[in-house]
Amino acid sequence: xxxxxxxxxxxxxxxxxxxxxxxxxxxEEFASxxxxxGLKRNVAKVLAYLVxxxxxxxxxIEIGTDLRQPEVSIAMRELRNLDWIVERDExxxxxxxxxxxxxxxxSLAEIINYxxxxxxxxxxxxxxxxxxxxxxxx
Numbered sequence: 359x360x361x362x363x364x365x366x367x368x369x370x371x372x373x374x375x376x377x378x379x380x381x382x383x384x385x386e387e388f389a390s391x392x393x394x395x396g397l398k399r400n401v402a403k404v405l406a407y408l409v410x411x412x413x414x415x416x417x418x419i420e421i422g423t424d425l426r427q428p429e430v431s432i433a434m435r436e437l438r439n440l441d442w443i444v445e446r447d448e449x450x451x452x453x454x455x456x457x458x459x460x461x462x463x464x465s466l467a468e469i470i471n472y473x474x475x476x477x478x479x480x481x482x483x484x485x486x487x488x489x490x491x492x493x494x495x496x
Contacts, residue, residue: 385406388409388410389405390402392473396476396477397473398436400425400430400432400433401433401436401437403423403425403433404419404425404434405437405442405469406423407419407422408443408460408462409462409466412461413459414459414460414461415457415458415459415460416430416434416457416458416460417457419460434460440472441463441464442463442464442469443460443461443462443463444463445458445460445461446458446459
């Protein structure tokens with residue numbers, strides 16, 4: 359009975375580890391794709407982290423993304439300027455200043471649509487420049 363219990367616990371632990379590594383892989387892949395389409399590394403990592411969860415404190419984001427506090431702050435400023443996040447202050451249970459809790463203000467579909475539109479504008483501008491080059495040569 360003890361052996362069976364140990365085997366089950368080992369299998370559960372292995373499944374939990376696989377789920378954690380799968381989600382870590384998905385997070386890394388998601389962030390990587392965001393970077394490849396033009397988002398800054400810090401912004402991509404923070405956005406990927408917020409997409410994966412409901413809400414998070416700055417400290418949770420630091421730990422979950424392996425970013426330092428200033429990097430998270432800079433990324434939050436950019437996300438705030440895009441109006442992709444909302445923040446609220448929550449009182450610290452002990453003494454000290456309240457901490458900020460962040461969550462996405464836009465759905466993932468809205469964010470992807472925005473990114474798609476920006477890339478379409480960039481592509482159209484590039485094509486205009488290419489057409490201008492052709493016209494200049496002719």
